[in-house]
Amino acid sequence: MRNVLALLASCFLVAAGRAQDEVLTSLCGSRVCLECHVAKGRAQACTLEPIPEHAASWRALRKEPAAHIAALTGTTEPPTESSLCLGCHTSGADLGSRWWQTSFDNREGVQCEGCHGPGSDHVRARRAGTPGEVPPPLGIRKGERSFCDDCHRPRPSHDLVLAKSWRLAPEDREYKTPVNLAVAPDGRRLFVVGEHSNSLLVLDVASGALVREIPVGQRPHDVALSPDGSRVYVSNRFSHSVTVIDGASFERVGEVPVGDDPHGLVVSPSGADVFVVDTGEDAISVVDARSLTESRRLVAGRAPWSLALRADGRSLVATSLRPLSAPFRTEPRSELTEIALGANVARARPAVEGATMMMGIAAVPGRDVLLFTLTRPKNLVPITRLAQGWVETFGLGVLWPDGRVDQLLLDEPGRAFPDPEDVAVSPDGRFAVVSSGGADELALVDVERLLHTLESSSDEQRARVLPNHLGRSAEFVLRRLHVGANPRGLVFAPNGRELYVAEALEDAVAVVSMPEFTLTRRLDLGGPRVTTELREGERLFHDATVTQGRQLSCRTCHPDGHIDGLAFDIEADGLGLHPVDNRSLRGIFDTPPFKWEGTNPSLERQCGPRFAVFFTRLDPFTPDELAALVRYLSTIERPPNPHRAADGLTPRQRRGKAVFERARANDGDELPLEKRCTTCHGSAYHESGAVQDVGTTMWFDAAMEVEDPDLEDESDFGPMGIALYQDVLDLARRFDTPMLRNVYASPPYLHNGAVRTLEEIWTRFNLYQGHGMTHDLTRGQLNDLVAYLKAL
Amino acid sequence: MTTLRLLSSLLGLCGLCASWPEEAPVAVEPTTALLVTQIPHDVRGALPGLGRERARTPPPGARIVRLDLARPTEEPKVYVAGFRSAAWPDVSADGRRFLFVGQRSEGDAFQVWEARVDGGAPRQVTQGTSDCLEALYLSTLFTLDAQAPRERLGFCRRSAAGETALFTCAPDGSDEQRITYHPGGGGGPLLLEDGRLLFRVDQVPGAAPRPTPLAELLLVNVDGTDVQAFTAPAPEGVQRSRPCATPDGRVLWLEQRADADDPRLVGVARVRAFGPRSELAVHAAGELHALIVLADGSLVVARRPTDAPAAACELWRLDAASGNFTARLCATSDWDVLDATPLGPRPARPGRSSVVDETRKSGFLYCIDSRIGRDGDTLRSAASLELLAWSASGEHVLGRAPVEHDGSFYLEVPVRTPLRVRALDTEGHALEEMQSWIWVMPREARGCIGCHEDPELAPPNRQPRALRKRPFSMMEPTK
Structure with missing residues (x-):
């Protein structure tokens, strides 16, 4: 029986069901509706009319509280432009303006079609019909009034702002948050990226004075200069672009669209090309520096992060943040991408076994090797202690000329070096400095000693021992230096006498004298002098000293407030059981309950006593600390979705939306409510605020009753054993319905991260159609559905 | 924060x-004041000698005085009165209070007392008929059944049979909890910067030839969890002083070899105690009784010089760079100095949030790969294991359990019981066995990398096969 079901599930893509009619209707606007439906009591008139609040709902988005509410929803656009806000405050947000007829005005708030769906077909039929003929009624979209709850559900963001009068502090909008920096070839100017100020700050190195502050795109991340210093390039994560600035006049030259979520960038030695990693789409954009257009896009590892030129200038290497797709519960494996300059093609993809979070990278002058930061997680081992590198270890990778990769830890047995953000190498190649964002610390590495440690070890030691050894850092780490809050980007002065450190949450640049490795100055960037509650929360989020042995910070698993792509085994729910996929923190405040089990009704609870007992193992947060942390978590931004065009859904996405909202199967049978996507994912966030059993209970969700199952063998138990738990053991579990906003950015999927792509949710893991009635979908319909989901 | x-x-x-x-x-603010334990100079044999500083109860007449090193001629101020014997003060993090152990009258048990630095009558903390020794302030403890972190005090309790173990209690003496269960006892507690307790265990009385912990230093969380070796045991015949922690993150002690004249000042990094250790010969030492680290990191030793065997044991400054005694710090001709501690505030240590659940009767012990040895070496594969337990009657086998093909095992074990593991081959012959004892607290899930794991090696990132199943129960003795 199970084999039959599995066969059915795997074959449904070619099932010959009647295709859902394409429903590409558009929105007409209430005025058109009112041509016929003029008054209550007349046939087909809305029984709820008039509803002034519906009509006024768009205008509410222009009022002052809306901006504060938007901050608590992770929205980066103005509320009147946010698809999330407009989803409940107007009728046409989800479709977008390309689906609005000229008679439709979004500013009229929630109109007839907000509840009844786009009416163009209805109107067309009415107008084409013979007098007296009544077009089919549209009805309420979901056929019942629970549809209203999708918007009329209490939302913490609205409650906090409207009921408790919470507001962003003025200073919250004034922090600079320096994250990366570059120095001019003559060493006189320092260019600092202000992530929160959306600006590039130009400092005079000698005096420390702020020379200029240049507006750039949204959430800039990295900066690079052309070899002659005539051009300055800044990547803008949320604008999906690179801003180009004249290096002499500091005037903006242009802005080049690139891929999703660009982070690191580097300029080729000739200055002809600018390479920028598109972290959100696993790519590297090549920008022609003369035409300022993207000339090529190359495939990179998962979530590429930064770039560095090899010392010989013939190639460059990109790091990547997240691991490649891997079989369930196996060690993560990440990838570097080496690009041959000139040809601008990928020439090698060295694997980095057991490592993730490869971030900063730098070449060693005089040696054809590159150093890059990395994290070696222990996500397959239960989190039962925070000692001896039991949960996370942190270190450096070495990429040799022949593509060989070595790994060494910067930790010590009793004290981790958490969240290594960046590495810089002195111009003479003697020293490397690594920043620990979690410990507010720098490590000074003797490069020759580090390389000697590797070269003097056997292959076996290099493969198995050194990557896990907590004591060997003493051989090559010369000193450790405490700096201001959350050091990230590093750059040496051209003469090597100074090192500049971007102290992100200190709003300053620290100046370290070399080779003394002492702090000599701090360059103030002009941000607020006060530390707001939000800022304090951000510091706590990045602070690994809240955990025993500095083993991890919140940021360790949630870089950029997002995910590390791993599933961890947490002690509280049983050793070896219930591995839980790491979930994004972007825009989550309004989506309680939290945890996959849905047991935490608030973020305060999520980060409360149990978090201390099972994660940090030190003192729980004080009430003030907890409030600050939750406030920061509540405001982590959700990046603009690159899969969604400015004018709304594409035709394919529209078709996918129709599949998502369908109430009937391809054969015309009505779908039970519990089998429809919108039943659980119908709200503005596309979540339900409740736990559901959708037939996804798998291996490790309960203690094994089967000896040594082959997890990749689906023939007996279904994928990951879901047939076993559905049919035999009756141990099906319920999980929180995740929000689907920006779901494209959060693989792997489901509660345990066993599902690598959105498609797999239905092609492999919906054996019993518990996760929606989907076996009748054609391949095209499924592709449409996925296209729509990615646009959310 | x-x-x-x-x-x-x-x-x-x-x-x-x-x-x-x-x-x-x-x-x-470093201060120059010390709280010093003195004993009358005419109490012969009362000084314990290196390595035994607090192994015996303080002699009658022991008292606690305040000395100011900046005013060496000033008469010491006696801090607590009305005790037959009072000793071993430990100053609170805020510098305002201190704990000590005291005996009111002959025949009374030593109890833990607390007093204010600025005066006033001390209050009794502990109760009972057995001696409480070596009291100290701990970090806070938080558990899920509590509203907020609670302050805890620690002390060593010695039974009538002479067995010692570390205990904790609330500041008022309530909620007394035993946190160490090593057969070799537990004493000499030192609260480290990371909030963990460093303590010392001795040779297991009447133990089999193995294990042989000799003056071993162990680390444990203040809730009794995650006990582990701090550094390598002292070689046989070497006496170690009670360790001290320096402000720059080192742990120091004095070692005296039986065959050497000069003791050695030994230091390790707290965060890497199995790493390289520094050794410095202490010249013309004489009779040493206590090593003290002042707030500024300088060292003081309670010492009776070799050339003055009848003189009082006094405080001397020890130069950590040369190993020379550079100054006698105060004259106490009628009194021997037994011990001392800086008076003044110090940084508070981080508290502990604990999984320990006193309602549970068992804990868990799992091993990722029993084949992993020191420095990553691969040991022979075990087919099964024996779990050994220690009780008043000695060591006994608690039971046998399977070892998975990947070398992992997962056991449900009795709590608060000294345990160690012996790996067996397919014929039941011993392959390897743990050289030290561990225990688990109620609900604790204790993980090990391997049977002879390298303490500087992080675990491999793989899911132990044993954790795919329910734990093998060791709660019932093997019949």
């Missing part, structure tokens, strides 16, 4: 941060 930031700063090599006033690592 200020406390944690201070700690972080302290860990971050404080000397390097001097130019950053807002990041000053330790906001503590």
Whole structure:
């Protein structure tokens, strides 16, 4: 029986069901509706009319509280432009303006079609019909009034702002948050990226004075200069672009669209090309520096992060943040991408076994090797202690000329070096400095000693021992230096006498004298002098000293407030059981309950006593600390979705939306409510605020009753054993319905991260159609559905 | 979080941060005052000798006085009165109170007492008929059944049979909990910067040839969990003083070999105690009884010089660079110095949030790969294991359990019981066995990397096969 079901599930893509009619209707606007439906009591008139609040709902988005509410929803656009806000405050947000007829005005708030769906077909039929003929009624979209709850559900963001009068502090909008920096070839100017100020700050190195502050795109991340210093390039994560600035006049030259979520960038030695990693789409954009257009896009590892030129200038290497797709519960494996300059093609993809979070990278002058930061997680081992590198270890990778990769830890047995953000190498190649964002610390590495440690070890030691050894850092780490809050980007002065450190949450640049490795100055960037509650929360989020042995910070698993792509085994729910996929923190405040089990009704609870007992193992947060942390978590931004065009859904996405909202199967049978996507994912966030059993209970969700199952063998138990738990053991579990906003950015999927792509949710893991009635979908319909989901 | 930031700063090599006033690592004003335990000079044989500083109860007449090193001629101020014997003060983090152990009258048990530095009658903390020794302030403890972290005190309790173990209690003496269960006892507690307790165990009385912990230093959380070796055991025949922690993150002690004249000052990094250790010969030492680290990091030793065997044991400054005694710090001709501790505030240590659940009867012990040996070496594969337990009657086998093909095992084990593991081959012959004892607390899930794991090696990142199943129960003895 199970084999039959599995066969059915795997074959449904070619099932010959009647295709859902394409429903590409558009929105007409209430005025058109009112041509016929003029008054209550007349046939087909809305029984709820008039509803002034519906009509006024768009205008509410222009009022002052809306901006504060938007901050608590992770929205980066103005509320009147946010698809999330407009989803409940107007009728046409989800479709977008390309689906609005000229008679439709979004500013009229929630109109007839907000509840009844786009009416163009209805109107067309009415107008084409013979007098007296009544077009089919549209009805309420979901056929019942629970549809209203999708918007009329209490939302913490609205409650906090409207009921408790919470507001962003003025200073919250004034922090600079320096994250990366570059120095001019003559060493006189320092260019600092202000992530929160959306600006590039130009400092005079000698005096420390702020020379200029240049507006750039949204959430800039990295900066690079052309070899002659005539051009300055800044990547803008949320604008999906690179801003180009004249290096002499500091005037903006242009802005080049690139891929999703660009982070690191580097300029080729000739200055002809600018390479920028598109972290959100696993790519590297090549920008022609003369035409300022993207000339090529190359495939990179998962979530590429930064770039560095090899010392010989013939190639460059990109790091990547997240691991490649891997079989369930196996060690993560990440990838570097080496690009041959000139040809601008990928020439090698060295694997980095057991490592993730490869971030900063730098070449060693005089040696054809590159150093890059990395994290070696222990996500397959239960989190039962925070000692001896039991949960996370942190270190450096070495990429040799022949593509060989070595790994060494910067930790010590009793004290981790958490969240290594960046590495810089002195111009003479003697020293490397690594920043620990979690410990507010720098490590000074003797490069020759580090390389000697590797070269003097056997292959076996290099493969198995050194990557896990907590004591060997003493051989090559010369000193450790405490700096201001959350050091990230590093750059040496051209003469090597100074090192500049971007102290992100200190709003300053620290100046370290070399080779003394002492702090000599701090360059103030002009941000607020006060530390707001939000800022304090951000510091706590990045602070690994809240955990025993500095083993991890919140940021360790949630870089950029997002995910590390791993599933961890947490002690509280049983050793070896219930591995839980790491979930994004972007825009989550309004989506309680939290945890996959849905047991935490608030973020305060999520980060409360149990978090201390099972994660940090030190003192729980004080009430003030907890409030600050939750406030920061509540405001982590959700990046603009690159899969969604400015004018709304594409035709394919529209078709996918129709599949998502369908109430009937391809054969015309009505779908039970519990089998429809919108039943659980119908709200503005596309979540339900409740736990559901959708037939996804798998291996490790309960203690094994089967000896040594082959997890990749689906023939007996279904994928990951879901047939076993559905049919035999009756141990099906319920999980929180995740929000689907920006779901494209959060693989792997489901509660345990066993599902690598959105498609797999239905092609492999919906054996019993518990996760929606989907076996009748054609391949095209499924592709449409996925296209729509990615646009959310 | 200020406390944690201070700690972080302290860990971050404080000397390097001097130019950053807002990041000053330790906001503590060093003082020159000490609380000193003195005993009458005419009490012969009362001084314990190196390595036995607190193994015996203080002699009658022991008293606690305040000495100011900046005013060496000033008469010591006696701090507690009305005790037949009072000793071993430990000053609270805020510098306002101190704990000590005291005996009111002959025949009374030694109890833990607390007094204010600025005077007033001391209050009794502990009760009972057995002696409480070596009291100290701990970090806070938080559990899920509590509303907030609770302050805890620690002390060593010695039974009538002479067995010692570490206990904790609330500041009022209630909620007494035993936290160590090593057959070799437990004493000499020292609270480290990371909030964990360093303590010493001795040779297991009447134990089999193995294991043989000799003056072993162990680490344990203040809830009794995650006990582990701090550093390598002292070689046979070597006496170690009670360790001290320095502000720059080192742990120091004195070692005396039976075949050597000069003792040695030994130091290890707290965060890497199995790493290289520094050794310095202490010249013309004489009779040493206690090593004390002052707030500024300088060293003081309670010493009776070799050339004056009848003189009082006094405080001497020890130069940590040369190993020479550079100054006698105060004259106490009628009194021997038994011990001393700096008086004044110190950085608070981070608290502990604990999984320990007293309602549970069992804990868990799992091993990722029993084949992993020191420095990553691969040991022979075990087919099964024997779990050995220690009780008053000695060592006995608690049971046998399977070992998975990947070398992992997962056991449900009795709590608060000294345990160790012996790996067996397919024929039941012993392959390897643990050289030290561990225990688990109620609900604790204790993980090990391997049977002879390298303490400087992080675990491999793989899911132990044993964890795919329910734990093998060791709760019932093997029949």
